[in-house]
Amino acid sequence: MKTGAQILIESLKDEGTDIIFGYPGGSVLPIYDVLYDSGIKHILVRHEQAAVHAADGYARASGKTGVCLATSGPGACNLISGIATANMDSVPVIALTGQVPTGMLGNDAFQESDITGITMPVTKHNYLVNDAGNIRRIVREAFFIAGTGRKGPVLIDLPKDVQTGQVDESENLKTEINLRGYKPTFRGHPKQIKSAIKLIAEAKRPIVYAGGGVIASDSSAELIQLAEMLDLPVTTTMMGLGAIPAHHPLNLGMLGMHGTEAANYAVTECDLLIAVGARFDDRVTGKIELFAPNAKVIHIDVDPAEIGKNKAVDVPIVGDAGEVLREMINLSETLDIKKKDPWLVKIENWRENHMMKYRDDKELHPQYIIEQLSGILEGEGIIVSEVGQNQMWAAQYYGFKSPRQWISSGGLGTMGYGFPAAIGAQFAKPDETVVLIAGDGSFQMNIQELGTVSQYNVPVKILILNNMYLGMVRQWQELFYERRYSYTELPQVDFVGIAAAYGIPGLKVEDKDDVEAALKKAMETDGPFLIDFRIEREENVFPMVPAGAAISDMIGCHIPDKEEAKR
Amino acid sequence: MKKQILSVLVENQSGVLARVSGLFSRRGYNIESLVVGRCESPDISRMTIVACGDEAQIEQVKKQLNKLIEVIKVTDITERKHVERELALIKVNAEPGDMRSEVMQIAGIFRAKVIDVGSKTIVLEITGDSGKIDAIEELLKPYGIYEMVRTGKVALQRGSATVLNSK
Numbered sequence: 131m132k133t134g135a136q137i138l139i140e141s142l143k144d145e146g147t148d149i150i151f152g153y154p155g156g157s158v159l160p161i162y163d164v165l166y167d168s169g170i171k172h173i174l175v176r177h178e179q180a181a182v183h184a185a186d187g188y189a190r191a192s193g194k195t196g197v198c199l200a201t202s203g204p205g206a207c208n209l210i211s212g213i214a215t216a217n218m219d220s221v222p223v224i225a226l227t228g229q230v231p232t233g234m235l236g237n238d239a240f241q242e243s244d245i246t247g248i249t250m251p252v253t254k255h256n257y258l259v260n261d262a263g264n265i266r267r268i269v270r271e272a273f274f275i276a277g278t279g280r281k282g283p284v285l286i287d288l289p290k291d292v293q294t295g296q297v298d299e300s301e302n303l304k305t306e307i308n309l310r311g312y313k314p315t316f317r318g319h320p321k322q323i324k325s326a327i328k329l330i331a332e333a334k335r336p337i338v339y340a341g342g343g344v345i346a347s348d349s350s351a352e353l354i355q356l357a358e359m360l361d362l363p364v365t366t367t368m369m370g371l372g373a374i375p376a377h378h379p380l381n382l383g384m385l386g387m388h389g390t391e392a393a394n395y396a397v398t399e400c401d402l403l404i405a406v407g408a409r410f411d412d413r414v415t416g417k418i419e420l421f422a423p424n425a426k427v428i429h430i431d432v433d434p435a436e437i438g439k440n441k442a443v444d445v446p447i448v449g450d451a452g453e454v455l456r457e458m459i460n461l462s463e464t465l466d467i468k469k470k471d472p473w474l475v476k477i478e479n480w481r482e483n484h485m486m487k488y489r490d491d492k493e494l495h496p497q498y499i500i501e502q503l504s505g506i507l508e509g510e511g512i513i514v515s516e517v518g519q520n521q522m523w524a525a526q527y528y529g530f531k532s533p534r535q536w537i538s539s540g541g542l543g544t545m546g547y548g549f550p551a552a553i554g555a556q557f558a559k560p561d562e563t564v565v566l567i568a569g570d571g572s573f574q575m576n577i578q579e580l581g582t583v584s585q586y587n588v589p590v591k592i593l594i595l596n597n598m599y600l601g602m603v604r605q606w607q608e609l610f611y612e613r614r615y616s617y618t619e620l621p622q623v624d625f626v627g628i629a630a631a632y633g634i635p636g637l638k639v640e641d642k643d644d645v646e647a648a649l650k651k652a653m654e655t656d657g658p659f660l661i662d663f664r665i666e667r668e669e670n671v672f673p674m675v676p677a678g679a680a681i682s683d684m685i686g687c688h689i690p691d692k693e694e695a696k697r
Numbered sequence: 698m699k700k701q702i703l704s705v706l707v708e709n710q711s712g713v714l715a716r717v718s719g720l721f722s723r724r725g726y727n728i729e730s731l732v733v734g735r736c737e738s739p740d741i742s743r744m745t746i747v748a749c750g751d752e753a754q755i756e757q758v759k760k761q762l763n764k765l766i767e768v769i770k771v772t773d774i775t776e777r778k779h780v781e782r783e784l785a786l787i788k789v790n791a792e793p794g795d796m797r798s799e800v801m802q803i804a805g806i807f808r809a810k811v812i813d814v815g816s817k818t819i820v821l822e823i824t825g826d827s828g829k830i831d832a833i834e835e836l837l838k839p840y841g842i843y844e845m846v847r848t849g850k851v852a853l854q855r856g857s858a859t860v861l862n863s864k
Contacts, residue, residue: 250716251723255766258712275766311708311769435760438753
């Protein structure tokens with residue numbers, strides 16, 4: 131006989147789980163008791179929200195499924211923004227929650243919340259387990275659902291009596307997965323793939339628009355191969371950064387609201403848009419009617435519901451990006467698709483003249499810090515961001531070389547995500563340098579995780595781009611609300627002092643000349659390190675497409691020098 | 698705006714109705730009626746959903762329904778040959794005398810069944826397509842309808858076509 135909790139831990143091990151981020155409580159005591167000497171590593175965070183973000187960061191860095199654990203009621207509710215984050219960005223996460231005993235369900239018992247009801251719209255699927263005998267099957271299904279097709283979070287709610295329930299497992303332990311309503315499509319339709327190749331052969335101004343799906347399906351090698359074979363310029367979404375090296379001659383950089391001029395112009399002028407694992411999000415497309423307005427569209431996505439959702443598509447291909455791209459490569463090998471010379475010349479010209487730029491003077495500009503970081507790490511390492519200006523500067527100025535190097539909350543834009551996600555990423559890749567790029571606002575949303583970093587000596591490097599503002603909101607207020615900075619100013623904080631209180635070394639940097647040395651010191655330090663960069667307070671993220679405008683309609687492309695700016 | 702009839706097979710489990718109805722409400726889809734009940738296999742329920750929207754919206758509804766793990770199959774039977782029925786119970790004012798015989802006459806014309814007779818009211822059961830039920834409702838209104846309940850539409854494809862064997 132085994133208890134439900136024992137079966138749960140065994141099942142997690144069967145799925146390859148070796149680490150859980152969690153926070154104990156009354157309703158998960160039986161699980162924690164088994165976990166204690168189970169061999170699975172458990173990381174005690176300081177807030178359940180950090181547990182789910184850490185599991186998410188772990189999943190994004192490793193490509194494996196992350197697991198988090200919280201107690202019932204408030205513990206489970208604290209997971210919600212993290213679950214929604216993973217759902218929007220299609221990250222495989224298993225959230226385990228305790229629940230009041232089945233006999234008390236619906237009774238408003240102490241620390242009861244209807245977490246399966248609450249998370250229904252933000253999970254890929256969820257389960258309320260009513261019998262310990264079902265745990266093994268449900269865990270298998272949950273991992274299968276989370277990690278296949280369009281990946282996403284799955285929550286398993288475990289009432290306390292189910293955790294302690296006795297099960298005789300003398301029968302066959304192997305439970306076959308039989309989900310008749312869940313059959314993700316992996317292989318693209320051959321006829322559609324042929325039509326796509328035909329369109330590419332006919333196109334004069336093609337461009338690839340690659341998204342997070344390329345990262346999630348580990349198909350960036352195929353993407354680069356196809357682009358090089360057919361001379362296809364590539365732009366990526368923020369979620370797709372790293373799918374093609376930043377300095378690859380065919381890469382136009384990020385597109386969209388804070389994309390490069392080059393990428394936004396090229397998409398506007400293209401006659402064929404090849405979307406791969408991207409979902410035509412409004413932050414990418416701007417005014418959708420003017421997004422690639424004269425282009426035919428090929429859309430490759432594992433989720434059929436994304437195809438045609440925002441933009442009409444000429445050739446829909448449902449399937450795994452890697453599978454589809456490999457088929458396209460096979461087909462292209464036999465064809466002679468000529469170089470699109472005038473288009474490539476134009477692309478090259480855009481790349482040379484319209485990439486990212488900022489005013490590089492004596493002031494401490496955040497862009498400069500990111501560039502220096504990129505230089506010191508030679509574009510390696512794992513860069514995790516918070517949300518806001520810090521995120522956009524990191525996305526714009528870091529020279530990513532490969533996939534899974536960039537970890538950031540895209541769809542939901544969750545402030546407070548980055549720090550715990552960086553912790554999770556560091557546990558996934560203990561030998562990599564993990565750098566958190568944060569704002570002073572977002573860092574303070576999960577600042578308590580300094581405790582976790584300290585306890586486990588997690589060697590993340592914390593870079594705070596501190597402008598004493600909720601910078602992105604302030605930027606919008608400056609541009610669209612007559613500089614009325616309504617509740618966006620934050621008082622100064624001694625972040626180095628706070629880190630010191632947790633036993634974490636740090637440095638404050640106010641001068642541009644000290645940036646390089648400080649970054650080197652952080653990288654050389656064994657263990658965590660924090661740098662509080664006191665940056666130019668009213669620096670903006672440019673270029674920028676105002677909300678609702680066409681993406682070719684950017685502001686802030688011309689960077690005035692200081693004299694010009696004063697006038 | 699078109700009305701579409703979706704025939705949906707789902708796992709017969711608790712929570713499935715909440716998932717489906719939640720999907721409609723949070724994505725802002727218009728639902729005219731939703732009927733759910735068990736069907737030929739005990740572990741499957743059939744939902745008949747009448748939804749309104751343009752073609753693209755309905756396409757999204759179908760795709761989003763298909764994404765639910767517990768949804769086994771979605772078939773749009775609007776354009777397929779099908780039979781549809783709705784049932785209504787109508788409690789209508791029918792004082793003994795002329796009024797009662799008129800109401801009975803209307804019921805007869807519509808082949809409605811009288812399933813309860815009270816001192817002042819009768820309850821009619823009527824089955825048909827939605828138009829037929831609308832029509833009898835209109836005719837009975839002048840007599841005074843106390844209460845009415847309509848089931849919403851149920852539908853099946855004609856011939857040997859089924860949801861599971863439909864493309």
